[in-house]
Structures are given as structure tokens and as C-alpha cells.
Amino acid sequence: MTTFERIKEISKSKGYSLTKLNDMAGLGTNSIYHWRNKTPSTDSLQKVADVLGVSVDYLLGNTDDMHANKSNEPMDLDKALSEEGMAMFDGQPLSNEYKQALLAMLNTMKGNGN
16 A cells, blocks of 8 residues: 555545645645655655654554554643644644633633642
């Protein structure tokens, strides 16, 4: 299976068209479709892997473990929700409004000793 075929399969399983995935990853028009005949850049491939929630190694077919090179390091939710970039829930990106609401809720809970 090629990288393009793997991306197409994962996208479909998550309910994304390749056009939507392309937009979510912030790539140029139809970039992913060009990968049928061209090797993607590492940066572009990482963006797609981040949106799909898998490792680059998985997309490249180097491993069957979707999260092979994902770190088990703790994530700072304050940082993840405060900074620009994509935060996702249930396979869908969170809007800035939702990220701000979650951050406000966490801060309120922290203030209540929870």
C-alpha cells in the first residue's frame, strides 16, 4: 500500500474527504492528490499525520502501529488550549471558542480545589 493509499484509507475511516483533510492540514490546493505520483515533504506529511492522529511512520508504511513514534510524555492542556494550532476531540478539530470554553472550565475547577 502506498502512502497516498494509506492516507486515503485513514481519511475515509475518519469521515474526511481528501480535500477536507488537505484543508485541515493547511496544505496547498490538492497537495495530497499530487502524492499519488510524488513524494510529499516531511513537513506536509507531519501535518497530515497530526490531523489524522497517527505517526508519520504509519503513513509511510514503516510500521503497522498507528502511534509508533508518538511520545508518552504528559501534555500540558493549558498550553494546548491556549496556543494556535489544532486541538481535536472525537476526530474533529475544536474551534477557538470551544478551546477557550474548555480552558475557562479547567481554570474554574482549579480555583474550586477540584
